[in-house]
Amino acid sequence: MDDTRSACGRAPGGSEAVFRQGSASALGPSLGAAAVCAMVALQVASGVSADPVPFTTPVVGLLALAAVCLTAASYGWARSSAAFAAAALTGYAAEFAGVRTGLPFGEYxxxxxxxxxxxxxxxxxxAxxxxxxxxxxxxxxxxxxxxAASPPRAASRRGRFLxxxxxxxxxxxxxxxxxxxFLDPQMIRLGLWEWSGAGAYRGVPVSNFAxxxxxxxLVMAVIRGVLGEPRRNAGPVVxxxxxxxxxxxxxxxxxxPPDPLVAAAGGTAMGAFTVAAASRLRRGGRERGARGEAAAARRTGPERVRGRRRG
Known part of the structure; x- marks a missing residue:
């Protein structure tokens, strides 16, 4: 039983929680998809613009909106918004320390x-x-x-690790x-930040990636702490x-000018994670479908037997 239903059973305001969760489930994917489309349009516009800098903040804002809406479809508006805020504050704190001390990224x-x-x-x-x-x-x-839909694997060491x-x-x-x-080389091109010394990767030091x-x-741990028990949430992969x-x-x-090195490095890295996530989501969908069909067959089997006996 999910958190929303549990709250409904415990408190008079539970019906409102169900309504809010239903609203997020219905509106979240649509709003998230619209934000992604708008983000793509702005990215295309920035790519052909003589001055792409003004597009940076709106693109980031649409990315954030899409992520919150698509996360809300599984976790609700309150948790998704709180997780975004907590992650943003964590990142801000790291940047605040970074520009003053050089830690943890390096001097910039x-x-x-x-x-x-x-x-x-x-x-x-x-953001x-x-x-x-x-x-x-x-x-x-x-x-x-x-x-959460995976079958229990109590005897499996791999299952316990997962x-x-x-x-x-x-x-x-x-x-x-x-x-x-992608991000650092692009922002350096746009003159949005500078490193104190030349780094090994398009001017970016290795310490930055560490x-x-x-x-x-830390951001992942903070998000996990705010969202709570993991649920199926494929939307933000998009x-x-x-x-x-x-x-x-x-x-x-x-x-x-084009930069094939950055295209290859970033595309390979992000592409590998995208493909891994999409492949496992598809496999999980097939497994859930097969389990659903098996459960339906188990339910209808006795009914067919009773029907034949009555006939």
Whole structure:
């Protein structure tokens, strides 16, 4: 029994909780899909614009909106919004410390081009941590977690490891870090931030990716803590995959000059996580369908026997 139904059974306000969950289930996917489409349109516009910087904050905002709406379809509006806020605050705290101490990413600074800022950190950066954090969490759950619909595997060491949640959290953290293979080179191109020294990957130091992985793991843990017991939540995988495709095409053919290295590195990394999540979701759907058919057959079998006896 899910949390909403339990609340309904315990408290007079339970019917309102059911209504809110139903509203999220009905509206979340539609609003999320609309936000993804708008995000793609703005990304295309920014790719052909002479000044793509003004598109950055709206694109991030639509990414965040899509992630919240698609997460709400499974967890409800309150939890999805709270998880986004918690992830955004976690990312903001890391950036706030980073520009002042160099930890955990390395020595860098924001140039003041990306507005608005809060204490020296662009608010769009915090929103990016929250929005893509939710999407990467869903990717990690889909690709490396054990879904609630999976059969129990008490005797399986692998099953116990999956149920611990750590593979999903680590997978989500790696999926989120993979995005930075695109993000940092693109933002450096746009002049939104600068590194104090030349790094090995298009000017980005290796320490940045180590810091991203550490912060991403913390973001995954925070999201897991807010959302609670994992549920099937395939929707946010979509904006993750769309972002991977758009960035790959952008660096390969749209941006001037193109950068095949970044297109290959980011596209391979994000693409691998997208394919892994989508493949496991399809397999899970087939397994649930087969179990449903088997259950239906077990229910109808005795009825057919009774019908033949009456006949």
């Amino acid at each position: 600074r924001y140039t003041g081009v990306l507005r608005p800022e809060l204490a020296g950190v662009p608010t769009a950066v915090a 990016a941590w929250g929005g893509m954090g939710l999407a990467a969490y869903a990717v990690g759950r889909a690709a490396f977690g054990q879904g 149920r611990s949640g750590w593979p999903a959290l680590a997978g989500g953290a790696c999926a989120l870090t993979a995005w930075d293979l 810091g991203w992985l550490a912060v991403s793991l 904006p993750y995959g769309v972002m991977a495709a758009m960035e790959t095409v952008g660096f390969a053919a749209v941006f001037s």
